[in-house]
Amino acid sequence: MKVLITGAAGFIGSSVAYKLLENGVTVVGVDNHNDYYDPSIKQARVDRLASHPNYTHCRIDLADRKALHDCFVAHKPNRVINLAAQAGVRYSIENPLAYIESNIVGFAHILEECRHNGVEHLVYASSSSVYGGNTAMPFSVHHNVDHPLSLYAASKKSNELMAHSYSHLYQLPTTGLRFFTVYGPWGRPDMSLFKFTKAILAGEPIQVFNHGKHRRDFTYIDDIVDGVIKVLARAPEPDPEWRSDQPDPGTSHAPWRIYNIGNNNPVELMDFISILEKRLDKKAVIEFLPLQPGDIPESKADVSDLEANFQYRPNTRVEDGIDRFVEWYRAYFNA
Ligand SMILES: NC(=O)c1ccc[n+]([C@@H]2O[C@H](COP(=O)([O-])OP(=O)(O)OC[C@H]3O[C@@H](n4cnc5c(N)ncnc54)[C@H](O)[C@@H]3O)[C@@H](O)[C@H]2O)c1
Numbered sequence: 060m061k062v063l064i065t066g067a068a069g070f071i072g073s074s075v076a077y078k079l080l081e082n083g084v085t086v087v088g089v090d091n092h093n094d095y096y097d098p099s100i101k102q103a104r105v106d107r108l109a110s111h112p113n114y115t116h117c118r119i120d121l122a123d124r125k126a127l128h129d130c131f132v133a134h135k136p137n138r139v140i141n142l143a144a145q146a147g148v149r150y151s152i153e154n155p156l157a158y159i160e161s162n163i164v165g166f167a168h169i170l171e172e173c174r175h176n177g178v179e180h181l182v183y184a185s186s187s188s189v190y191g192g193n194t195a196m197p198f199s200v201h202h203n204v205d206h207p208l209s210l211y212a213a214s215k216k217s218n219e220l221m222a223h224s225y226s227h228l229y230q231l232p233t234t235g236l237r238f239f240t241v242y243g244p245w246g247r248p249d250m251s252l253f254k255f256t257k258a259i260l261a262g263e264p265i266q267v268f269n270h271g272k273h274r275r276d277f278t279y280i281d282d283i284v285d286g287v288i289k290v291l292a293r294a295p296e297p298d299p300e301w302r303s304d305q306p307d308p309g310t311s312h313a314p315w316r317i318y319n320i321g322n323n324n325p326v327e328l329m330d331f332i333s334i335l336e337k338r339l340d341k342k343a344v345i346e347f348l349p350l351q352p353g354d355i356p357e358s359k360a361d362v363s364d365l366e367a368n369f370q371y372r373p374n375t376r377v378e379d380g381i382d383r384f385v386e387w388y389r390a391y392f393n394a
Contacts, residue, residue: 062291063136065089065121065169066143070247071184071238071283073104075140078284080111087134089127090143091120095150095157096248103391104245121165131172138291141169141183144214147249148188148353151211162214163221170225178231180294182287185219185235187276187321187358188212197361200237200309200317209353219317226315232294233314236287239321239360243280243380244387251328252381255335256388259343265332269350273328274357276321279380282373286320289369309364321360322373334378338385 062079066072067088076086088108092101108114115134119126121143145151145161166183173181190198192206207213215237222233242252258265298310309317336342350356366372388394 060138061085061087061134061136062138062140063087063089063131063134064140064142066141066184067108067116068092068101068105069142070245071241071280071287072140072142073108074243074245074280074284075142075287076108076114078288080108080113082288083113085113086115087130087136088114088116089119089121089130090116092118095145095147100245100248121168122160124168127168127172131176135176137179139169139173139178139181140287140291141166141181144184146211146247148209148211149351150249151209152353155210158210158214162211163217166218166221170221170231173231174225174229180291181222181231181233182291183218183222183233183235184215185237185317186212186215187237187239187319187360188355189216189219189237190355190358194357196357197323197359198319199361200319200364201307203308208355211353223311223313223315226311226313230314232296234290234295235317236290237317237319237321237360238283239276239278239319239358241278241280241283243384246280246384252335252384253388255332255343256339256385259336259339259341260394262344264344264346266346266348267328267332268348268354269328269356270347271327271329271332271345272356273354274325274359275328275331276323276325276358276360277331277377277380278320278322278373279375282322282375283320286318286365286369286371286373289371290318293369318365318368319360319362320365320373321358321362322375323360323362325357325359326377331377331381334381335385338381
């Protein structure tokens with residue numbers, strides 16, 4: 060099997076690619092190495108992959124249609140995992156157009172290439188942020204999600220809709236995965252665990268939004284990787300129970316599905332910080348700030364569909380996940 064992974068220099072993409080290579084799969088990685096955060100960590104992730112003989116890297120932008128087309132034609136992947144995106148809720152408030160270019164135009168190019176190159180299954184990243192203004196917990200794929208609070212969330216919901224049209228029109232099997240706050244080794248420098256660790260070790264203050272009242276379904280990277288790989292192995296089929304007069308938002312008459320991948324066990328942000336303080340053996344200096352525009356105060360994933368269809372659910376405790384992150388961070392930065 061040959062799998063093309065976009066966002067292969069990213070946190071989740073490189074972790075999925077690494078595991079697939081370990082499993083004997085041939086991987087083609089695509090990434091533009093943009094400077095949204097320090098590109099040196101992206102290069103280091105790719106260096107780790109490139110030491111494997113079954114890995115090929117294509118440094119291209121999804122918005123560059125010809126380069127992406129040439130990559131698909133040259134490598135002819137059987138399956139595709141789209142993890143490239145402009146990520147981050149807060150950045151989308153300042154730089155909305157970056158999200159249109161990578162997440163909408165880029166994703167449209169991916170759909171076209173999958174359609175024209177006989178790809179058997181496209182798995183792509185969506186996000187818990189699509190739940191937007193919803194407060195019914197846990198968040199379920201069977202709930203309506205038409206009230207995004209940021210353009211980032213709107214771009215992810217748009218991906219789900221765009222994928223549906225291709226699954227319906229061209230019978231392209233597609234599965235969207237709504238990830239819930241992913242953390243762990245090789246993580247993203249713009250996300251809380253990374254930023255908090257760096258600041259606490261440097262004795263600098265950490266900014267804690269919503270006055271620390273956030274509750275998040277923090278999900279460990281290995282659980283995400285296992286989920287993506289399990290889902291990739293089985294393309295969705297049309298759901299015979301789906302009814303057009305009572306349309307269920309989570310399934311379809313087309314080969315299209317959406318799943319949540321989250322820990323189903325939210326943790327208070329202040330508890331998360333105190334576990335980190337213990338692991339670092341150092342107290343944080345905390346600057347409390349209000350809820351930021353675009354942020355959702357709470358997330359909890361209903362993972363019953365994932366469990367029913369793949370006999371799988373994330374289960375890493377945050378204590379263990381933070382331990383493994385700190386161990387990696389100290390080794391990587393020699394800190
Ligand atoms: N990390 C999380 O908590 C989380 C939560 C929900 C959803 N997601 C989604 O999961 C996916 C992976 O996230 P991540 O945390 O690994 O982010 P990341 O930023 O580390 O990885 C994304 C990668 O995509 C690349 N990229 C961006 N735009 C591109 C373009 N136009 N062409 C080619 N490459 C491009 C970037 O250089 C980066 O290496 C993203 O779609 C993200 O929106 C992540």
